Amino acid sequence: MNRWLSPEMFAAFAAEQTNAHRVFTSPQSWVERLGEDVLISHKSDAARDEALTGLREWTARVGFAPARIFARFLPRQNAERVSPVLLAGDPAATLESVVLERGLRYGIAFNAGYASGLFIDQRENRSFLRTLAPRRLLNTFAYTCSFSVVGAQAGAETLSLDLSKKSLDRGRANFGLNGLALDGHRFLADDVMDVLPRLQRRGETFDVLILDPPTFSLGAGGRRWRVEDQIEDLLRLALELAAPPAWILLSTNCTKLDRPALERAARYALKVARRRGEFHATPALPDFPAGEGARTLWLRVT
Numbered sequence: 001m002n003r004w005l006s007p008e009m010f011a012a013f014a015a016e017q018t019n020a021h022r023v024f025t026s027p028q029s030w031v032e033r034l035g036e037d038v039l040i041s042h043k044s045d046a047a048r049d050e051a052l053t054g055l056r057e058w059t060a061r062v063g064f065a066p067a068r069i070f071a072r073f074l075p076r077q078n079a080e081r082v083s084p085v086l087l088a089g090d091p092a093a094t095l096e097s098v099v100l101e102r103g104l105r106y107g108i109a110f111n112a113g114y115a116s117g118l119f120i121d122q123r124e125n126r127s128f129l130r131t132l133a134p135r136r137l138l139n140t141f142a143y144t145c146s147f148s149v150v151g152a153q154a155g156a157e158t159l160s161l162d163l164s165k166k167s168l169d170r171g172r173a174n175f176g177l178n179g180l181a182l183d184g185h186r187f188l189a190d191d192v193m194d195v196l197p198r199l200q201r202r203g204e205t206f207d208v209l210i211l212d213p214p215t216f217s218l219g220a221g222g223r224r225w226r227v228e229d230q231i232e233d234l235l236r237l238a239l240e241l242a243a244p245p246a247w248i249l250l251s252t253n254c255t256k257l258d259r260p261a262l263e264r265a266a267r268y269a270l271k272v273a274r275r276r277g278e279f280h281a282t283p284a285l286p287d288f289p290a291g292e293g294a295r296t297l298w299l300r301v302t
C-alpha cells in the first residue's frame, strides 16, 4: 500500500482551502504539510532519512515545492521533547507561518517547542463544532485556541482556558488572523480543575464544551494531571456547566484510553450527574490511517 497522500487527495485538500494535513504515516515516522512547509516527525535518524527520500518523490508527484523542510525527533519521554530543526530551506527566514484549514487561518511557530501550533488530527472535530453553531463555548486545555476561533467564527461567545499564557496569546493572534474582534471572548491562564468549580459557583453555563486534555501535565501549584486518573472528574465538572441540550467533546492522545474507555468514562459521569446523553462520532480523517490521531467522542447531553 502506498502510504503517501494521493495526488487526488492533495488536490481535494487544496479545493477545500486546507493546507495543513498529513502526507505520510509509518510506524517509525510521519510527515505533515503545514502551509508552505513540511515537518517530518521521526523516531530515528534512519526513519527521518527514509521519510526525506519518500518526501522528495512525493513532492515531485503532486507538484508541490516546500519552502522548508523541518524535522523533529519523537522521544520516548515527553521531558525530552525539542523544537523541530531545519533540514532544508532558508535559515534566515522567520520561523513563523500561517496555515489554512477549511478557510480559517492558524499561526504556526517552528521555534515554539515540540508542538508548532495546530493539532491537525482535530480537523473533523473543529468542523463538527462549526456545524453546531455554538452560542457559549467553553474551550478547556485551549492551547492556541483553534476551537475558540471556529466557535467565534460561528457566532459564539468563547471562554478559552489554558495554563499557558503564551499559548493563549497565540490564541488571541489566531483570532486576529481571521479578522475576529476579541469582544465577547475571554482568555484565562489558569488550571482547568480550579476554574471549572469557580464557573459553577458563578452560575455560568455553556452549550458546547471542549475537553481535550494532555496525557500528563503539572498544573497549578505543581499538582499532577494524569488523564487516565482524572477524566471522570473532568467530565463530571463539565456536566455541571452544560446547559442541555449541550455538546461535549472528549478527546485524548493517551494510548491507555481507547474509544470504549472514553464511552465508559462518559457513561459513569452521566450516571453520577444524573444526566442523559448520546454519543456521536465524527468522520474518519482521510489523511490518517485508522487508529492514528486522537481518540475522540462527542457527547450530546439532554
Ligand SMILES: C[S@@+](CC[C@H](N)C(=O)[O-])C[C@H]1O[C@@H](n2cnc3c(N)ncnc32)[C@H](O)[C@@H]1O
Pocket: 118, 119, 122, 140, 141, 142, 143, 144, 145, 146, 147, 161, 162, 163, 164, 167, 190, 191, 192, 193, 212, 213, 214, 217, 218, 219, 220, 225
Ligand atoms: C493537548 S493540548 C490541547 C490542544 C487543543 N485542544 C487544540 O486542539 O489545539 C494541551 C494543553 O493543555 C494545557 N494544560 C495542561 N494542563 C493544564 C491544566 N491543568 N489546566 C489548564 N491547561 C492545561 C497545556 O498548556 C496545553 O496547551
